[in-house]
Amino acid sequence: MTETARPNSDAPAGAFDIAAKMVDGLPQPAGAWTPIPRFSFVGGNNDSPSVPVGGLTEAAMAALTKHGAELATYNLGGNPQGFAGLREFVAESLAANAHMPTSSEQVLVVSGSLQALDLVNTAFLRPGDVVIAEEATYGGMISKVARRGARCIGVELDDDGIVPEHLERLLDELAGAGTPPRFIYTIPTVQNPTGSVMPIGRRREILAIARHFGVPIFEDECYSDLQWTGERPPTLRALDCADSEGQSVVIYCGSFSKSIAPALRVGYIVADVPVVRQLMALKDDAGTGALEQLVLAEYAAAHFDDHVSQLRETLREKCAAMRHAVNTHMGALSRVAIKLGGPVQVSDPKGGIFVWLTFPPGTDTARYLAPAAERGIQFNEGAAWSVDPEWGARRMRLCFGSLSHQDISDGVAALAEVIAAN
Known part of the structure; x- marks a missing residue:
């Protein structure tokens, strides 16, 4: 069996080219880093x-004083779901600001929302599967679905988010074709890229349609803390948990990347405990960075809302x-x-x-x-x-x-x- 050189190889003729040993189908190699232009x-x-550099500095000193020795052990010697103090803050913040009563056992800390996408996609998607996403949506989601061999189908948006009539029509067509979607991906609060916020009535319509067709919802709220117009509405998950009995159809994702700093790479998933435990089994990175979690928990408890x-x-x-x-x-x-x-x-x-x-x-x-x-x-x-x-x-x-x-x-x-x- 002969091997063919990869097309982007820069190796001189006759030289050993390690790039030629890599598997086919990889993305294009990253280019040389260039500074961010003005x-x-x-x-x-x-x-x-x-x-908040000053506040994070003080929080780092306090957190290391309390927990520094625990860095000697993976996951600080505790729950691989994430640092308990941070999960407790997330649960309290969501209850206070997003009308979503949550227990720390329903929170899984992840390395930014991108890892949340990877975990959910791994758990739900097979090659050939379908995901319904808003016609304008997060580009990273589209590319990650494609890498799983699945595809997105767009649902219409208006100024209030997903158009319920089009969603219902799409789900009916897909069910009739024998290709029901694995989940609906939506950004209902401060939608990316449109910036819209879905009203409560519309949220209830979307939930009712999803439940009727038996399709889960992946609710991405990474920008919801940054809503400046109107009152932040209850999350889809909050409404679903309040209106239904038994397990929720909604998996929720949030992040500190936009509210504190993107480089911290700390996000979180909120779901029913059986779902959280299954996603934990897929999270094979030995834990999200513990120092970031410690500092965030210390800082956020006192300063997040301000x-x-x-x-x-x-x-x-x-x-x-x-x-x-x-x-x-x-x-x-x-x-x-x-x-x-x-x-x-x-x-x-x-x-x-x-x-x-x-x-x-x-x-x-x-x-x-x-x-x-x-x-x-x-x-x-x-x-x-x-x-x-x-x-x-x-x-x-x-x-x-x-x-x-x-x-x-x-x-x-x-x-x-x-x-x-x-």
């Missing part, structure tokens, strides 16, 4: 001056600056509107760190990636954040969380110049 509107980075309140106001102001810049430089009287035959529409998010742009029909925002990069501008083209890339082609996601007001203004102006010139 006008980076990509990713989920947040406001760096808002990271910190998040201040962060929300900071992000609300940045969002206003971003929407003003888009309307100024891509609105009805702009060169962009003249070039494209109409203005760019910008979402009015109710929280979070993104705006979602919709360009006139016929636009493909991916065409601006290369010329924008030459100007030191990065953005997320809409196709990568849409279940149907053709539907998403005329859309664009811009993150405003990490930029200053001046860089937001200057960056959007520079991006508009790129669009008008290309």
Whole structure:
């Protein structure tokens, strides 16, 4: 049996090429790291001056004083579900802020929401399976489902989230075809990328439909702490647990990445205890970083609500600056509107760190990636954040969380110049 060299090999002719021994089907190798440019509107980075460095420093000293010796043992010598103090804080916070009574035994600490996605996908998906996801959704979810050999089918969104009539129609069609979805993935509170918040009545409709068809729901609420408009509604899981008897159909996911800092890589799953224990059996990483858990538990118990309140106001102001810049430089009287035959529409998010742009029909925002990069501008083209890339082609996601007001203004102006010139 002969082996063929992998296509991206840089080995000299005749040299031993270890890359040729790797399996087929791997993603493209990562490129060389480059510094984040001034006008980076990509990713989920947040406001760096808002990271509570002082509070985290004090928390680290206190946590290490109390628990430092326990670092000698995996999982601090305790429950592999995560540090008890952090799980207790999560349970108390969800009860107080999300109307979701929770016990610490229902909480599994994970290494960011991406690990939560991996665990749920591993537990539920087989090659050929189907997941229903919002037509505009988290790009990481789409790619992770694809890596399991499954596929996403998009359900329509409006300003209140999933359109119930379309969800019911999709589930009926899939059931009739013998391919019922393994679960419904939704971001009901501060949806990524649209920033919408699903009202309580709509949540009850979605739950009723899911229960009727016997389909679980994976509820991703990684941005819910950052809602700044209106009262935060009960989670889908909270409503389901209150209205039903027995096991919930909802698995819930949250994160400290957006409320505290993305680099901490700490998230959590909330589910019925049998589900948590099954997911624990799949979590084979010897435990999420213990030091991060200790520091978060110490800091959050005293400061979380005050910190998040201040962060929300900071992000609300940045969002206003971003929407003003888009309307100024891509609105009805702009060169962009003249070039494209109409203005760019910008979402009015109710929280979070993104705006979602919709360009006139016929636009493909991916065409601006290369010329924008030459100007030191990065953005997320809409196709990568849409279940149907053709539907998403005329859309664009811009993150405003990490930029200053001046860089937001200057960056959007520079991006508009790129669009008008290309």
